[in-house]
Amino acid sequence: xxxxxxxxxxxxxxxxxxxxxxxxxxxxxxxxxxxxxxxxxxxxxxxxxxxxxxxxxxxxxxxxxxxxxxxxxxxxxxxxxxxxxxxxxxxxxxxxxxxxxxxxxxxxxxxxxxxxxxxxxxxxxxxxxxxxxxxxxxxxxxxxxxxxxxxxxxxxxxxxxxxxxxxxxxxxxxxxxxxxxxxxxxxxxxxxxxxxxxxxxxxxxxxxxxxxxxxxxxxxxxxxxxxxxxxxxxxxxxxxxxxxxxxxxxxxxxxxxxxxxxxxxxxxxxxxxxxxxxxxxxxxxxxxxxxxxxxxxxxxxxxxxxxxxxxxxxxxxx
Numbered sequence: 614x615x616x617x618x619x620x621x622x623x624x625x626x627x628x629x630x631x632x633x634x635x636x637x638x639x640x641x642x643x644x645x646x647x648x649x650x651x652x653x654x655x656x657x658x659x660x661x662x663x664x665x666x667x668x669x670x671x672x673x674x675x676x677x678x679x680x681x682x683x684x685x686x687x688x689x690x691x692x693x694x695x696x697x698x699x700x701x702x703x704x705x706x707x708x709x710x711x712x713x714x715x716x717x718x719x720x721x722x723x724x725x726x727x728x729x730x731x732x733x734x735x736x737x738x739x740x741x742x743x744x745x746x747x748x749x750x751x752x753x754x755x756x757x758x759x760x761x762x763x764x765x766x767x768x769x770x771x772x773x774x775x776x777x778x779x780x781x782x783x784x785x786x787x788x789x790x791x792x793x794x795x796x797x798x799x800x801x802x803x804x805x806x807x808x809x810x811x812x813x814x815x816x817x818x819x820x821x822x823x824x825x826x827x828x829x830x831x832x833x834x835x836x837x838x839x840x841x842x843x844x845x846x847x848x849x850x851x852x853x854x855x856x857x858x859x860x861x862x863x864x865x866x867x868x869x870x871x872x873x874x875x876x877x878x879x880x881x882x883x884x885x886x887x888x889x890x891x892x893x894x895x896x897x898x899x900x901x902x903x904x905x906x907x908x909x910x911x912x913x914x915x916x917x918x919x920x921x922x923x924x925x926x927x928x929x930x931x
Contacts, residue, residue, distance in 0.1 A: 758883025
């Protein structure tokens, strides 16, 4: 009898051949003994990623998108064909530690209203990567850029998760897409990723829609993933631009033009205050070089947020 697997794991690859293979080795080891299948979506890599996966893992399903379709579109392509009751989405530069998948499954089983769960994520040096966040909003932008959230980090409304140790299971607004387990029913309720987001904010938008549909999102430290970060990403300047364009698109979608104006104004104020602070720090010789770079970075962001306006669409996000 051809029974459906419990988990369909999906890895999106774009010119990350060696890391993709390492990711898949860790993934297969963690899924051993669990009813599962693995899908790799190759976004038109030029480094032989798809061929390398097929050679080493003939049992893995490889989909060639034919273009760099973006993270969300690539995952949608696989989820539309996968058979599992749960979708385990894993970045190609994320390596599951033993027991991670089982911990995520356990979390969803204990919280039947949970659409998705994310694990504790650490960097290669062992330090914690913040992986849970509040939903972006004009009000949240004001709280963060005027440092209210920093003054009240643990407040249930004013605070955020940045100073939290990620050391206990809890409901959160959203978890990053480096590794997340998603319930098929939540996928069917929401239709998957909005493919107008090419990169960044796509998982935020999806989880926003999950919560709007009545689902919850959970974090559990019982599972751990090592995340390299930036495996197929852009240099910092390009990364920042893509991130802000996606944030603009998210804000426009959920809060309209008035909300985008408030968010941009808050970011201009926050970056100006940070630039002023680093300018003062640059007066001290020991910090001058580092501070000067920070001043330039924040001033560039001020200019971008104040002057760079365009309606984000698929063309802007691609």
